[in-house]
Amino acid sequence: MGVKPDKKVTLKDIAQALGVATSTVSNAYNRPDQLSPELRERIFETARRLGYSGPDPMARGLRRGRVGAIGVVYPDRLSYAFTDPVAPLFIQGIALEAEQAGYGLLLVGSTPQEDSTLAATASVDGFVVQCFADGDPLYQAVIGRRLPTVLVDNFSDTPGLPWVTVDDVGGARAAAEHLIALGHRRLGIASLELTRQSVGGILTLEQQAGASYGPTRARLQGYRVAVEAAGLSWGRDVVVYECPENTLEEGRRAAEVLLGQSPRPTAILAMSDQLALGVLEHAARQGTAVPTGLSVVGFDDAPIAAQTTPSLTTVRQDHVEKGRRAGQMLLALLEGREALEPVILPTRLVVRESSGPPPRS
Secondary structure (H helix, E strand, O other): OOOOOOOOOOHHHHHHHHOOOHHHHHHHHHOHHHOOHHHHHHHHHHHHHHOOOOOOHHHHHHHHOOOOEEEEEEEEEHHHHHOOOOHHHHHHHHHHHHHHOOOEEEEEEEOOOOOOHHHHHOOOOEEEEEOOOOOOHHHHHHHHOOOOEEEEOOOOOOOOOOEEEEOHHHHHHHHHHHHHHHOOOOEEEEEOOOOOOOOOEEOOHHHHHOOOOHHHHHHHHHHHHHHHHOOOOHHHHEEEEEOOOOOHHHHHHHHHHHOOOOOOOOEEEEOOHHHHHHHHHHHHHHOOOOOOOOEEEOOEOOHHHHOOOOOOEEEEOOHHHHHHHHHHHHHHHHOOOOOOOOEEEOOEEEOOOOOOOOOOO
16 A cells, blocks of 8 residues: 555554554554554554654643643743853753653743743643743743643742742842951942843832842842841942843943942942853953952852852852752642642852952052
8 A cells, every 4th residue: 555645644544554443553652552562563664664753742642631841931031041051050950850750841931022922822731930020921821821830939829839949038148248257348239130121220229129020139138138237238338230131241231330339349249140250350351359359249159150260259059959849849740749848949158269358448
């Protein structure tokens, strides 16, 4: 029997070529225990000869009630997930858990047009949703699907909606306490964006209070707790600059503005290592020695943090572990097991060469 070149080969074509029932051919792919190894091999050989590529995975998934994919929803342009030094580590953690359970990953990012169509229509069994601002339409589109969902770097009081985050408050507090203990009394902060409409610049106290991203809120809180516990004034002794994007360029711009203030900060707390590296670049271009002329502390402990010159003092969070915990939580929901408890992972200050006492003046 032959099949026309422009005709898609079906199970029925294979069954006719072998003289068996279509259900027998279907069993070779879906219920192999029902057939002898010899008959299965005959079916597969005939399928190869006729050009059959296998059952439609989407149709098969729908019949089984699962697609076999986890949606990872990222709160930025998808391309950025491959340029940020820590985002791939988080995705790696999810993948380590997903692949063991036979799931693939579908990455969903935001678009300049804020189109949530992909999140609303993506063929996935569940979602891991990372770090969204309050009221983000992409987040709302995901929650509206009512699929098993795990939040990362966002909290939820909704029953059955587990979350995992890190101790942002504690990490930020430790970073500020470290600089204050060294003798710094005038601090600059290179902040991550506060809201989805961020444009950047020096922030007033009122603007800081309106932060709608959880990690930004928490890190500002941690810095402030340390500052005020030391008897310093948050409004007088600290200047906060918002970076609308987490990039080296924005870190350089933040350093330029912060170091142009009077009185000039003797140390800069950056809410990410990306921003901190930008601060270090600006200092090097301006001939400012680190740490004798300026101390810099980051947040993340990206792999590059230990390799810079000087090496970067930073707050460590385990990005791979955060991804793994999120993956474990989602798989528990998908497999009908009891939902895992929310988790706050620890952070730890890693002191390296970029922090020291303030300059003598």
